[in-house]
Each structure stands twice: as C-alpha cells, then as structure tokens.
Amino acid sequence: EESYQVETATTFVRACSLIKNRSYDVAVLDLQLHAPQEPDNRDGVFLLRWLMRKQVPVVIVTAVPARRLVDEILSSYGHVYEIVDKSDSEAIAGLAACVEKARQSSFPSVADDPARFREVDERFERLIAGEIERSRTGWEANHLRELASHDQASQATVTWLHISDLHLSDDKTLRSSTELDSLLVDIERQIGQHKLVPDWAAVTGDIAFSGQEKQYARAAGFFDRLLDRTGLTKERLLVVPGNHDVSRSLVSTGARILGDSLHDGKTISEILSDDGDRRFLLKRFEGYARFVGDYFEGHSNLDSDRYFYVRKFELADRQIAVLGLNSAWVSASDRDEANRLLVGEEQVRAALGLAAEADIRIALLHHPFRELRECEQQTVERLLCQECQFVLHGHGHRTDLTLHRSPDASAMVIAGGASHAGLEYSNTYNLVQFNPGSGQGHIVLRRWSGEGVGFWAEDNLTYRNVKNGIYQFTL
Ligand SMILES: [Fe+2]
Ligand SMILES: [Fe+2]
Structure with a gap:
C-alpha cells in the first residue's frame, strides 16, 4: 500500500509558509482556516491562489455553504480537482480515493504560460475583491483586506x-x-x-x-x-x-x-x-x-x-x-x-x-x-x-x-x-x-x-x- 507524507497547517501563516517554501504533490484545503467561529470567513481562497502559483492540485474540503463561491472556484481554476462537502459523510469516506486521483491528474501548467498565469491571477484578484465586498461583518472584511495586502507584499518582497x-x-x-x-x-x-x-x-x-x-x-x-x-x-x-x-x-x-x-x-x-x-x-x-x-x-x-x-x-x-x-x-x-x-x-x-x-x-x-x-x-x-x-x-x-x-x-x-x-x-x-x-x-x-x-x-x-x-x- 502506498503511504503519504503529510504536513498539516492549522493557521493561515503556517499554511502560507509551507506552500511558499516546500513542494507538494497534492493539497487538501479547507476554505476557512482562521477563526472557525466566524462562519463566513473564507481565507482559504488566498491559499488557493498560492497553490495555483505553485501548480499544486487541490481537493477542497469545506463546510462553507456559499454555493456561488464553490461554483466559481470549480469553473474558474483548473487545478481544483474536487470540492468535498464536509457534512456529506459519503463524500468524506471517498476522500482518500479523491486525493489519490487528484495527485495523479495532470493540470494545465499555468506558471509556464505567463499570459494564462496573469489571467488566472487577475481572476483571483476579482474574486477576493468580491468576497471583501460581500463580507457580512466588519471583522471579516478587515481580515480579508489584511490578507490581501499581506499577499501583495509577499509577492513583491x-x-x-x-x-x-x-x-x-x-x-x-x-x-x-x-x-x-x-x-x-x-x-x-x-x-x-x-x-x-x-x-x-x-x-x-x-x-x-x-x-x-x-x-x-x-x-x-x-x-x-x-x-x-x-x-x-x-x-x-x-x-x-x-x-x-x-x-x-x-x-x-x-x-x-x-x-x-x-x-x-x-x-x-x-x-x-x-x-x-x-x-x-x-x-x-x-x-x-x-x-x-x-x-x-x-x-x-x-x-x-x-x-x-x-x-x-x-x-x-x-x-x-x-x-x-x-x-x-x-x-x-x-x-x-x-x-x-x-x-x-x-x-x-x-x-x-x-x-x-x-x-x-x-x-x-x-x-x-x-x-x-x-x-x-x-x-x-x-x-x-x-x-x-x-x-x-x-x-x-x-x-x-x-x-x-x-x-x-x-x-x-x-x-x-x-x-x-x-x-x-x-x-x-x-x-x-x-x-x-x-x-x-x-x-x-x-x-x-x-x-x-x-x-x-x-x-x-x-x-x-x-x-x-x-x-x-x-x-
Ligand atoms: Fe559570539
Ligand atoms: Fe564571535
């Protein structure tokens, strides 16, 4: 039986440093990392952007009920293999098989195509701006805004x-x-x-x-x-x-x-x-x-x-x-x-x-x-x-x-x-x-x-x- 080497991150910054500095065959991502008591927090979207830059295939496991966001992610980002609903026990039971399929799949390489890379990155930019606008609490909007500026800074520094x-x-x-x-x-x-x-x-x-x-x-x-x-x-x-x-x-x-x-x-x-x-x-x-x-x-x-x-x-x-x-x-x-x-x-x-x-x-x-x-x-x-x-x-x-x-x-x-x-x-x-x-x-x-x-x-x-x-x- 094949075994995986797994690294886990429970905070946004930890996940960011791992994605930025190490390489992975596949990522299982929750859309909500920080402050689970804030039900609408979707800071995993930023990590999705980092994973796209590093060309890591992603399986998203989420309880975020925003169907609109889920649809948008699936239709727009070629490297997301599957979105699994946390509350669906059958889907969770099939997660291992799903991860293995994602690992073996080959996704179009965006990093090798600068025009495509820019296009996807800009789409992320719009997605994030939209999420900030739709934020229902001041906390959430501030949190996403802070992450957006951190994201920009870490790209340029x-x-x-x-x-x-x-x-x-x-x-x-x-x-x-x-x-x-x-x-x-x-x-x-x-x-x-x-x-x-x-x-x-x-x-x-x-x-x-x-x-x-x-x-x-x-x-x-x-x-x-x-x-x-x-x-x-x-x-x-x-x-x-x-x-x-x-x-x-x-x-x-x-x-x-x-x-x-x-x-x-x-x-x-x-x-x-x-x-x-x-x-x-x-x-x-x-x-x-x-x-x-x-x-x-x-x-x-x-x-x-x-x-x-x-x-x-x-x-x-x-x-x-x-x-x-x-x-x-x-x-x-x-x-x-x-x-x-x-x-x-x-x-x-x-x-x-x-x-x-x-x-x-x-x-x-x-x-x-x-x-x-x-x-x-x-x-x-x-x-x-x-x-x-x-x-x-x-x-x-x-x-x-x-x-x-x-x-x-x-x-x-x-x-x-x-x-x-x-x-x-x-x-x-x-x-x-x-x-x-x-x-x-x-x-x-x-x-x-x-x-x-x-x-x-x-x-x-x-x-x-x-x-x-x-x-x-x-x-
Ligand atoms: Fe010394
Ligand atoms: Fe010394």
Whole structure:
C-alpha cells in the first residue's frame, strides 16, 4: 500500500509558509482556516491562489455553504480537482480515493504560460475583491483586506530571518534549552503576527561554542526545529562560521604563525589562491565542515575548494544572491579580537564575481568590519557595501543597524546580536522584509528580557527612535 507524507497547517501563516517554501504533490484545503467561529470567513481562497502559483492540485474540503463561491472556484481554476462537502459523510469516506486521483491528474501548467498565469491571477484578484465586498461583518472584511495586502507584499518582497551567535555548548543545561525553546516559539509567533513568512534564514556564525561534534549535534536538533517552525527547507537555511566554530586544538603552531604573519593584501591573496595553503589553514573548521556537509545534504560545504559560497534564488521577480563569507579562517585564540581577523579581498572578489548577475546581493559574515586587520578593513568594507544591498553579521553580541551611504554605495549593515549568549548579553534576533521595487524595507527587532523568568519583547531599547520594535528604512 502506498503511504503519504503529510504536513498539516492549522493557521493561515503556517499554511502560507509551507506552500511558499516546500513542494507538494497534492493539497487538501479547507476554505476557512482562521477563526472557525466566524462562519463566513473564507481565507482559504488566498491559499488557493498560492497553490495555483505553485501548480499544486487541490481537493477542497469545506463546510462553507456559499454555493456561488464553490461554483466559481470549480469553473474558474483548473487545478481544483474536487470540492468535498464536509457534512456529506459519503463524500468524506471517498476522500482518500479523491486525493489519490487528484495527485495523479495532470493540470494545465499555468506558471509556464505567463499570459494564462496573469489571467488566472487577475481572476483571483476579482474574486477576493468580491468576497471583501460581500463580507457580512466588519471583522471579516478587515481580515480579508489584511490578507490581501499581506499577499501583495509577499509577492513583491524578499523576507528573511536573521539569527546569530548561538554558542551551543555540550553542557545541556535546562536553562539553555528553555531559552532556545522560547526563541523558537517567539520566532513563530512573530512570523504569524507580522505575517512575515521568511523566504530564507541566515545564521551568521558562532553556531557552536568550540567547534566540537557534540555541539553540532545540538545545532542539528535546533535547526530541525527552526525549519519546522518557519516552514523553510535546508536549502534556504544559510550559515557561515564564526570564531567559536573554530576548533582551536586543530590550529597547529605553523598555521597560527602563518595566520599571524599576514599583513599585506598581496600575500593574503596568494595564500587564499593556493590550494595547499588553504587546506592547511582551514583544518581548524573540521567539526564545522563535517556538520554542514552532513546536515545540509550537499547544499552547503566547507572544504579547501569551497571556503565561501554564493547561493542564488528567484524571489519577487528578482535574482537574489547570498554570499556566505568566511571571516574566521585565521581565528585561533582569544587574541582574535580588535582588528586581528581576515576575510581577504581575494575571497570577496571571487564571491562578488559569482554573484555578478544578481539583482540583489546579500553578504553574510560573522565579524564586523572593525574586527578586520587594518591592511584590508577599508577595502573589504568598501567592496561589500558598494556591491551588496545588505551585509549581515554577528559577533558583537549587540544589535546594530547602520545605513552605509556614499556616492557609490547604499547598503544596510545589520549586526544580528547574539540569539543565545547567556545572561551577560541581551539576546536578540530580527526579521527583515525588503521590497526591491521601492527600495523600502523594515526590520522587526526582538530582544530577550531577563526580568522575572525572562521573555521576548519588542526591542525598543537599542534605539530611541525605533517604535514598536520596527525600523523602517529606504535604500
Ligand atoms: Fe559570539
Ligand atoms: Fe564571535
């Protein structure tokens, strides 16, 4: 007997993130997701639109008695296989067979035919406008209107989650597990509340505490739960290593002396271009490399050939390139701090070269520019801020938002703060939504308060002018 892998969503945003980020053979959809106490709520129509965009055949199971809506859906949208009335027990008994038939059916592909796609999408637009007009309560009209604007925004924007500095150690204290759990709960809640369904997520380094295998086993568990809460897949979780992802016992005296001796751009480029030298220096990432190789199942690797990466995807009709840079390859001890680190112009230029065709470039690296050695600090900052719209980093354990502007550059540099660093720091994370068409965006800033048992809240304490934890910006 054939078995199915089933994922269930009971809220609108959860369903949206799953449809947006994963692929399905068939969907069973209720026309009413949110607030079943509101009998006329038909927010499933929005999900139907998303399913059409992703070309998923749909079986609708509904108790919504609006015959008119049901007829309109059946006659207008080729990918709806059947509408099953929830109150009809015979029809419900035949649901499994119906789902299987829908799965095997082939529907006309709308996405491959732009004119047809636009036509169906416009029909949806009218259907939704009609539903808003026919709403019988103010609540329902507002709800549908809100979903319509969310729908429009998510078509035109790029949205991501940025967490950093998890420092997962092997001693699994209850406090640390509770803090991680509460971080995940808060992320899911914020996605729902702001209807910010992430297209991808960034983790800007210091995933482990000291680059050890056991610590990465915890990271794998945490990432599994993060993907589950966000609806994302492993391909859309992008990580870079930090100084805590270095296994210091693997840094030989020779590797340390070589790293310490690099103070001119030309030699740094020569070292980074040499296969043997890279292998020698990158040995310190053994634990991290094994983790990303195993966990990301080939989507992410770190070895002597691939010490940085460029990942591309299409979003909001644009090509987005995420540059995953390594700023910890000379990191060896606590003396790393205060301009002692290196990215290398060679690495930055190589990554930018691979991302040259992209419309939006977003760089991820662990260290802020101020931690880089004097010989390259300006060059690396200038290059990245000129060529990228966003630079995301961690390490400082403080949220920091800087709009980098010059006649040649307009980039938002976002320091993520530490998402899990104990009581010494205010744990933070953020969600970003950016509209490439208008150049406008906003950042939802979250901060952990250590008061009482501790709780996540809007971050209104980092900046005087950030109200309700949301910073609006224009690039
Ligand atoms: Fe850190
Ligand atoms: Fe760090």
